[in-house]
Amino acid sequence: MNVKPVFKSPQAREAVLAEYEAVLARWPLPLERLRISTAAGETAVLAFGPGSSPHPPLLLLHGAGSNSSMWFGDAARYAGERRVFALDMPGEPGMSEERRLEWSPGPCASWLAELVAALGLGEHALLGISLGGWVGLAYAIHQATNKLRGSLCALALLCPSGIGRARRSFMLKAMLAMARGAPGLEALSASLYGDRLPPSEAIRVGRLLAESSNARMERPRLFSDEELSALRLPLFLGVGGRDILLSSEESARRLGRLQSEAEILLEPGAGHVLLDMGERVADFLARRA
Numbered sequence: 001m002n003v004k005p006v007f008k009s010p011q012a013r014e015a016v017l018a019e020y021e022a023v024l025a026r027w028p029l030p031l032e033r034l035r036i037s038t039a040a041g042e043t044a045v046l047a048f049g050p051g052s053s054p055h056p057p058l059l060l061l062h063g064a065g066s067n068s069s070m071w072f073g074d075a076a077r078y079a080g081e082r083r084v085f086a087l088d089m090p091g092e093p094g095m096s097e098e099r100r101l102e103w104s105p106g107p108c109a110s111w112l113a114e115l116v117a118a119l120g121l122g123e124h125a126l127l128g129i130s131l132g133g134w135v136g137l138a139y140a141i142h143q144a145t146n147k148l149r150g151s152l153c154a155l156a157l158l159c160p161s162g163i164g165r166a167r168r169s170f171m172l173k174a175m176l177a178m179a180r181g182a183p184g185l186e187a188l189s190a191s192l193y194g195d196r197l198p199p200s201e202a203i204r205v206g207r208l209l210a211e212s213s214n215a216r217m218e219r220p221r222l223f224s225d226e227e228l229s230a231l232r233l234p235l236f237l238g239v240g241g242r243d244i245l246l247s248s249e250e251s252a253r254r255l256g257r258l259q260s261e262a263e264i265l266l267e268p269g270a271g272h273v274l275l276d277m278g279e280r281v282a283d284f285l286a287r288r289a
Helices: 010-025 068-078 104-118 129-143 169-179 181-192 200-212 225-229 248-258 278-288
Strands: 030-037 041-047 058-061 084-087 123-129 154-157 235-240 263-267
Touching: 010 068, 010 200, 030 104, 030 200, 041 068, 041 104, 041 263, 058 068, 058 104, 058 129, 068 084, 084 104, 104 129, 123 129, 123 278, 129 154, 129 225, 154 278, 169 181, 181 200, 225 248, 235 248, 235 278, 248 263
Parallel strands: 058 084, 058 123, 123 154, 154 235, 235 263
Antiparallel strands: 030 041, 041 084
């Protein structure tokens, strides 16, 4: 299979990483930068928040076509009482190895387990958005279905893949947007926010990432009822009713049916990118993690 590189050119890579560095220069908390070798590729990690805390640390997983700079706005909220580790997934436009991470539950779960071991973490929580939510689910399900002595104590998901079906119309919209150039990409980025007004900075960065990187065409699979029912830990799900990538209302209904104790928030007018969720997720973690 012909696998396209992450970045479209060396110049594109340089532009994305320069933007990334500019965000890190403004990070609201002291920042430690780590690089950890795994079987899936070397992984870049941003560590911040108190080094010693009675609260379980938190792992952050970004979505496809993105990197850990996306957590800038909520970094201080998540790290108020706990150590936080934001992971750049291999094969995405960030600072990790450019080898593509296989979108299969086993390899994704193994990659996360390696990182947890290398970081020396015991009990920990996880927050994932979009593809990051799918990887987090794969990790949690792997622990549950294989009856492993897992240390994941809470899982928060924002518009995750793997529960509700993907919308086939999005791929057509994306191709039409790319054909229109910069205006099309900016309009596509804005549509990810539903009827909410997106920050202009987010639209600019979204356009840069779309212009600079090769999007993956495959979709991660849906998890089965049996897999989702096997989860035995506190769950939070936040989704938008106007999500143009995923049937997020279906995600809310399905997880509510399979996990009656899950905390589920459906924002009717919100899109795939949810705004102002930091306080809600931080509250869930304070109560349940």
